[in-house]
Amino acid sequence: MKTLSQLKEDFWPIGCVWLRYFDVYRKNWIYGLVTTFVEPLLYLLSFGYGLGTMIGSVEENGISVTYRQFVFAGFVAQSCLFQGFFEAAYGSFVRMYYQKIFKAMASTPITLSEVLWGELLWDATKGTLSATAILTLGSISGDLSPIGSLFAIPLCFLGALLFASLGLWMAALSQTIEQISYPQYLLVFPMFLFCGVYFPLETLPQNLQLLASFLPLTALLSLIRCLTLDFPFQIQALAVFIFWLVFMIFMSRDTMSRRLVK
Numbered sequence: 711m712k713t714l715s716q717l718k719e720d721f722w723p724i725g726c727v728w729l730r731y732f733d734v735y736r737k738n739w740i741y742g743l744v745t746t747f748v749e750p751l752l753y754l755l756s757f758g759y760g761l762g763t764m765i766g767s768v769e770e771n772g773i774s775v776t777y778r779q780f781v782f783a784g785f786v787a788q789s790c791l792f793q794g795f796f797e798a799a800y801g802s803f804v805r806m807y808y809q810k811i812f813k814a815m816a817s818t819p820i821t822l823s824e825v826l827w828g829e830l831l832w833d834a835t836k837g838t839l840s841a842t843a844i845l846t847l848g849s850i851s852g853d854l855s856p857i858g859s860l861f862a863i864p865l866c867f868l869g870a871l872l873f874a875s876l877g878l879w880m881a882a883l884s885q886t887i888e889q890i891s892y893p894q895y896l897l898v899f900p901m902f903l904f905c906g907v908y909f910p911l912e913t914l915p916q917n918l919q920l921l922a923s924f925l926p927l928t929a930l931l932s933l934i935r936c937l938t939l940d941f942p943f944q945i946q947a948l949a950v951f952i953f954w955l956v957f958m959i960f961m962s963r964d965t966m967s968r969r970l971v972k
Contacts, residue, residue, distance in 0.1 A: 723819070723820040723821070723824040723828075724824050724827045724828045724831065725828075726820060726828070727815060727820065727824060727825055727827070727828020727829065727832070728828045728831050728832050728835070730815075730828075731828070731829075731832040732832070735836075747839075747840060747843050749792070750785050750788065750789045750792075750840055750843070750844055751843070751844075751847070753781075753785055753788070754781070754782065754785055754844065754847065757781045757785075757908065758777075758778040758781050758782055758785070758853075759778065761777065761781075765777040768780050768909070768910055769910065770906075770910035770911070770912060770935075770941065771941055771942050771944075772942070773939070773940070773941050773942070775939055776853070778853055779848075779853045779854065779939060780910075780939075781907065781908060782844065782847075782848040782851075782853045782854055782938075783848070783854065783931070783934050783935045783938050783939055784906065784907035784908065784931060785844050785907065786841045786844050786845055786848075786862065786866060786934050786938070787841075787866075787869065787907065787927060787930045787931045787934050788902060788907050788927075789837060789840035789841045789843075789844055789866075790837045790838075790840075790841050790866050790869035790870040790872075790873055790930065791837075791869075791873050791898065791901065791902060791927055791930075792837075792840075792898075792902075793833075793836050793837035793839075793840045793841075793870060794833055794834060794836070794837035794869070794870035794871065794872070794873035794874040794876075794877065795873045795874065795876055795877040795894075795898055796877065797832075797833045797836045797837070797874065797877065798829070798830070798833040798873075798874040798875070798876070798877030798878045798881065798962075799876075799877035799878070799880050799881050799890045799893075799894070800877075800881075800887065800890060801833065802829055802833070802877065802878050802881045802966075803881040803884060803887050803890065804887070805829075806881065806882075806966075806969075806970070807887070812825055812826075812829075812966075812970055813970065816970070822967060822970060822971065823963070823967070826878070826962075826963050826966055826967065827963075829878065830871060830874050830875060830878060830959070830962070830963075831871070833870070833871075833874035833877065833878070834867055834868075834870040834871035834874050835867075835870075836870070837866070837867075837869070837870025837871075837873065837874065838863065838866050838867045838870050841862075841863070841866035841869075841870065842863055842866070845859040845862060845863065845866075845938070846859070848938070854938040854939065855937070855938050855939070855940065858937040858938040858939075858940070859937070859938055861937050862934055862937045862938055865930075865933055865934065865937065866934070868951075868955060869926075869930040869934075869951075871955065871959070872926055872930070872951075872954055872955045872958050872959075873926070873958075875955075875958035875959045875961070875962040875963075876893075876897075876898075876926075876958050876962070877962075878962040878963075878966055879958065879961050879962035879965055879966070880893045881966070882962065882965040882966040882968075882969045883965060901925050901926075901927040901928075902927070904918065904922055905922050905925050905927040905928040905931060906922070906927075906928055906931050907927075907931065911923070911928065923946075923950070924950060926950065926951060926954035926955075926958075928947070928950070929947040929948070929950040929951035929954070930951060932944050932947035933947055933948065933951060
């Protein structure tokens with residue numbers, strides 16, 4: 711078994727990559743805060759406080775909550791999706807294709823594998839920051855469970871890591887930055903619209919319910935609502951989530967490695 715010092719030595723290069731991205735983020739922290747927090751907060755104000763006053767309550771899995779509570783939890787998962795995917799897809803493509811940062815870092819003692827891990831962990835961190843902001847606001851307003859929100863933060867990190875892996879995979883497959891729009895419109899936006907962020911899945915036709923139940927955002931939403939709104943725990947959601955997390959991480963790292971190493 712490795713000692714603590716050996717583990718630190720193994721993970722230090724990944725931490726260096728993460729710190730490099732953090733230093734860049736810190737130099738443009740105002741832009742970073744705006745892009746990280748403003749969009750989800752606008753969604754919350756519009757749907758949670760605006761539309762929520764008109765709808766009242768919704769029921770899912772036998773649990774009745776206010777619509778504002780429902781979309782609060784939904785926007786937590788949505789922030790993991792958007793921040794994780796877009797930061798990884800567009801950000802990593804720019805760093806790989808235009809700035810050549812991946813190859814530059816890999817030419818140092820840091821390996822390509824460590825560079826990609828640092829990329830994914832940074833992208834997941836950005837998604838977690840956005841999700842944490844919404845969890846905090848929901849806890850302060852009384853719409854989400856404070857204890858459940860605290861436990862949801864590590865889950866949000868894993869969710870953002872999943873969608874960051876999807877973004878990195880798409881960046882590795884795209885020959886031009888415009889091609890990233892294909893998975894954006896054909897996969898990310900449909901998940902955002904049909905996985906239960908705005909309405910219970912039970913309102914969809916049976917075939918769409920079945921399809922949506924196998925998508926990663928649906929699984930993440932189910933787990934977040936379980937923690938923050940006391941919805942019933944669904945073991946199949948955990949299984950789907952773990953499957954997509956492992957699959958996306960493997961595919962993103964493998965595809966990007968093969969693209970960079972020719």
